[in-house]
Amino acid sequence: MALKVLVVDDSGFFRRRVTDIINADANLEVIGVAENGLQAIELNESLKPDVITMDYEMPVMDGITAVRKIMASRPVPVLMFSSLTFEGARVTLDALDAGAVDFLPKNFDAIARNSASIRKLLAEKIQAVARGSLKANAKAVQPAPTRVTQTPSGSSADEGPREKLRGIELVVIGTSTGGPAALQKIFKTLPSNFNKPIVIVQHMPASFTSAFAERLNNLSGLTVKEAQEGDVLRPGHVYVAPGGKQLIVDRRQGGSVHILDSDERVSYRPSVDIALASAAKHYGSKALGVVLTGMGADGREGARLLKQAGGHLWAQDEASCVIYGMPMAVVNAGLVDSVVSLDQVSERLSKDI
CATH class of the missing domain: 3.40.50.180 (Methylesterase CheB, C-terminal domain)
Structure with missing residues (x-):
């Protein structure tokens, strides 16, 4: 069964390209898209995706706030898209603190080309975070296992x-x-x-x-x-x-x-x-x-x-x-x-x- 993915980004171009790349992999399926963090929270509850790809800077509600709320309500692995700048690094680290599992550089040129390397990397990342520990990323308190x-x-x-x-x-x-x-x-x-x-x-x-x-x-x-x-x-x-x-x-x-x-x-x-x-x-x-x-x-x-x-x-x-x-x-x-x-x-x- 294909992993169900929710794509969240305020750019229509980016949503379409990411959706096309994900759907090209037989093991993945985009089941919904959202333009902002508030929509992401709502669709996470109704569509129950296995993985969410998330932008940071969006209207209505930013990505970090959305990640925190998702982890508090229905935890799901989140893959952030990030700009490769010092400030982008700080924002991405905030998102990881909030519960996101991993990140990918938000490179419009590479996404526009839809190259084989981008397709492979995105598919691998999504499948890897889907296997990740939701308990750890939802900040759940677990008893320490026997050493x-x-x-x-x-x-x-x-x-x-x-x-x-x-x-x-x-x-x-x-x-x-x-x-x-x-x-x-x-x-x-x-x-x-x-x-x-x-x-x-x-x-x-x-x-x-x-x-x-x-x-x-x-x-x-x-x-x-x-x-x-x-x-x-x-x-x-x-x-x-x-x-x-x-x-x-x-x-x-x-x-x-x-x-x-x-x-x-x-x-x-x-x-x-x-x-x-x-x-x-x-x-x-x-x-x-x-x-x-x-x-x-x-x-x-x-x-x-x-x-x-x-x-x-x-x-x-x-x-x-x-x-x-x-x-x-x-x-x-x-x-x-x-x-x-x-x-x-x-x-x-x-x-x-």
Whole structure:
């Protein structure tokens, strides 16, 4: 059965193009369109779509207000369309806070061309968010699942008493879809006296990562910034990999960050694989990788190198993930030392290392 989609945008041209693109996929069907947030709320109740695509700037009611009201009444995965500007990044982050699952750049030229790449990306995003955790995005309060750890084969077992990870000098966190909300939850509660440097690799466009770093810095007791070439890795500081680039770490001379132009053949810019591979090379057993919610398998090969170098790896559990893709990839590869609920990540970081 095709996934039912509600398209919300005040531009008639954009609604028509997005509708045509979605309906071209046999697995998707547009069952309604809305011109503003108020109509979206009403049609969400009457048509009961599986997914909503949502614009931000609309008359009568904007997209963020609509998302909040939808999550409070009939929660459904929402995919936002966003402009690739600093202000657009802030608005998109607000929408993700309100409960939207993911976003796509609002590119009129690309939509007008109706290219194969746009069709593929939009279809993949819609199907991915449809599989997402509505409970997490509706801000529902759920009891924390029992924490587990992985045996070498990748099977899970009751965790029991934990041995602290001694000598960790660097934490690398990788994430994609669902990551902004997950990271905000972690850094709101991570103690201000946490004394290890943290590198974040979040799949985001170039114009988004500085706004995201600013947001994390405002809510965290730690110092958070968008990483720049030559940054020294300082205890209690957090470095967000810039969008469109690649970040690597170097332990020499006290530890530093290097920012590189990305090869177009690399799918993710920034890439969790590349950051973890550099941590494996320079930090080895003194590095901890944490793979959070996200589509795809970015991080699996970097995690493999990290484990071969004696490093440590945690993965977010399925129950608390928006998209159980990246964590599942490392769990199924047998690379994970511990599977951790999102609610427990900051506690584990502060107490176990």
